[in-house]
Amino acid sequence: MAIQANPWLRKTPELKIEMNLDENLDSEPESSLVDPNTHMESFRQTRHNRRTELIEDYVELIADLIEDGGEARQVDIAQRLGVAQPTVAKMLKRLATDGYIQQRRYRGVFLTDIGMQLAERSRERHHIVESFLCAIGISVETARIDAEGIEHHVSPETLEAFKRFVARGGSSL
Amino acid sequence: MAIQANPWLRKTPELKIEMNLDENLDSEPESSLVDPNTHMESFRQTRHNRRTELIEDYVELIADLIEDGGEARQVDIAQRLGVAQPTVAKMLKRLATDGYIQQRRYRGVFLTDIGMQLAERSRERHHIVESFLCAIGISVETARIDAEGIEHHVSPETLEAFKRFVARGGSSL
DNA sequence: CTGGAAGAATAGCTGTGGCTATACAAGCGA
DNA sequence: TCGCTTGTATAGCCACAGCTATTCTTCCAG
Numbered sequence: 504m505a506i507q508a509n510p511w512l513r514k515t516p517e518l519k520i521e522m523n524l525d526e527n528l529d530s531e532p533e534s535s536l537v538d539p540n541t542h543m544e545s546f547r548q549t550r551h552n553r554r555t556e557l558i559e560d561y562v563e564l565i566a567d568l569i570e571d572g573g574e575a576r577q578v579d580i581a582q583r584l585g586v587a588q589p590t591v592a593k594m595l596k597r598l599a600t601d602g603y604i605q606q607r608r609y610r611g612v613f614l615t616d617i618g619m620q621l622a623e624r625s626r627e628r629h630h631i632v633e634s635f636l637c638a639i640g641i642s643v644e645t646a647r648i649d650a651e652g653i654e655h656h657v658s659p660e661t662l663e664a665f666k667r668f669v670a671r672g673g674s675s676l
Numbered sequence: 677m678a679i680q681a682n683p684w685l686r687k688t689p690e691l692k693i694e695m696n697l698d699e700n701l702d703s704e705p706e707s708s709l710v711d712p713n714t715h716m717e718s719f720r721q722t723r724h725n726r727r728t729e730l731i732e733d734y735v736e737l738i739a740d741l742i743e744d745g746g747e748a749r750q751v752d753i754a755q756r757l758g759v760a761q762p763t764v765a766k767m768l769k770r771l772a773t774d775g776y777i778q779q780r781r782y783r784g785v786f787l788t789d790i791g792m793q794l795a796e797r798s799r800e801r802h803h804i805v806e807s808f809l810c811a812i813g814i815s816v817e818t819a820r821i822d823a824e825g826i827e828h829h830v831s832p833e834t835l836e837a838f839k840r841f842v843a844r845g846g847s848s849l
Numbered sequence: 850c851t852g853g854a855a856g857a858a859t860a861g862c863t864g865t866g867g868c869t870a871t872a873c874a875a876g877c878g879a
Numbered sequence: 880t881c882g883c884t885t886g887t888a889t890a891g892c893c894a895c896a897g898c899t900a901t902t903c904t905t906c907c908a909g
Contacts (some may be wrong), residue, residue, distance in 0.1 A: 536740050536741070537820070539752075539755050539756050541817075542756045543755065543756055543757065543758035544758070544821070545820055545824040546733070546756070546757050546758050546824065547758045548821050548824070548825070549821075549824045549825040550758075550867095552825055553726065553825075554895095557895095557896080560719070567709050568709070571709045576856075576857090577856070577857065577858095578856065578857090579712075582712050582716065583712050583715040583716055583719070584716065584719050585716035585717070585719050585720045585723075586896085586898090587897075587898060587899080588856080588857075588858095589857090589858080589859080589860095589898075589899085589900095590896065590897055590898075591857095592857065592858060593859095593895090593896075593897090594895095594896080596858095597895090608857080608904085609856075609857055609858085609903090609904050609905065610857095636834060639837050639838075639841060640837050641833060641834050641837055642833065645831050645833045645834060646834075647714075647718055648717070648721050648722070648831065649829060649830060649831050649834050651718040651719065651722045651829075652721070652722040652725055652726075652828070652829025653826050653829045653830070655825070656822060656824075656825025656826045656829070657822060658818050658821065658822050660814060660815065660818045661809060661814050661818060661819075661822050664812050664813050664814055665812075668812060723896095723897095727865095730865090749886070749887095750886070750887065750888095751885085751886065751887090759866085759867070759868090760867075760868060760869080761886080761887075761888095762867090762868075762869080762870095762887090762888080762889080762890095763866065763867055763868075765887065765888060765889085766865095766866075766867090767865095767866080769888095770865090781874085781887080781888080782873090782874055782875065782887055782888085783887095
């Protein structure tokens with residue numbers, strides 16, 4: 504049932520809940536609600552990011568594996584992502600049709616130019632996010648995990664701010 | 677069917693057996709690659725978060741709508757999320773079976789106690805993330821969009837750091 | 850040179866989250 | 880009251896990202 508097992512949601516100080524349904528019927532909104540279209544655009548953007556993040560994860564990981572060991576085998580990708588090998592095989596096929604990688608049957612996986620560019624951008628962004636989290640005092644283990652999820656949702660503007668922050672050596676935190 | 681227990685708490689005993697520390701420590705080349713099992717756990721955590729974020733989005737939005745207008749209609753939810761009404765209907769059915777909301781046919785949607793708790797936690801976290809982004813100099817529009825995506829991937833530790841940062845009035849950025 | 854192990858491909862299933870088209874219920878105004 | 884408009888429910892489709900089980904290929908060891 505509910506989520507009580509998830510520590511990410513557990514730490515909330517105290518949850519006071521009052522809905523006051525009767526009072527806001529005619530009183531002026533005082534809402535935390537923005538304009539519906541603006542709201543929608545945020546969600547649309549987030550959904551779009553969710554579609555691309557898996558691709559970025561794969562391409563980034565493939566680049567790392569190639570750099571580290573000269574090749575990116577499906578079994579290694581599967582192991583590091585924590586999924587089964589056929590899942591990786593299917594995804595690689597998609598990456599190939601999308602033009603990010605080249606595959607030769609029963610041979611290795613290679614990044615195309617486009618794939619390498621995407622990998623480079625992802626790695627840079629990933630590194631900035633992780634460094635930023637460390638700079639504000641997050642432990643390295645948590646920073647690594649959070650960065651894995653956060654990196655895909657960081658806009659260029661925010662990334663720039665993170666970078667500036669890290670460059671200044673953090674702040675008075 | 678409810679949210680599974682967080683993989684972090686699941687221990688995965690058989691997966692921990694070989695850490696092959698010896699090989700990783702002495703090689704340690706220019707690779708940015710961490711231990712495979714550690715890597716996997718990050719991705720597992722991220723995948724787990726992705727499963728819960730839609731639920732959180734819905735519950736949070738429903739709470740906002742109820743507070744704002746006294747009710748949460750499917751059409752309003754659909755409009756704000758930028759999806760079609762049947763998509764919302766299907767999702768609400770799932771939320772109902774998971775125990776977050778109560779539905780009465782052709783009547784409104786109401787949050788259960790569990791749903792309200794989740795909504796409150798999500799809103800608090802959302803607000804902290806958005807405030808934090810503003811505090812480091814992000815524009816409000818970008819902060820809103822990025823927060824929508826980031827909030828689901830922020831661990832309690834990181835959230836705590838964000839909160840401290842905002843409480844100190846940001847930094848010299 | 851050949852057999853088996855390891856890696857890659859394929860088949861086929863599940864659950865999720867979108868969509869369109871359409872049927873049904875409720876409520877309001879003429 | 881009747882009918883129209885609005886809102887909800889249902890049916891049925893698709894894509895995607897998992898999975899297990901199984902079938903190739905390759906390659907190395909004996």
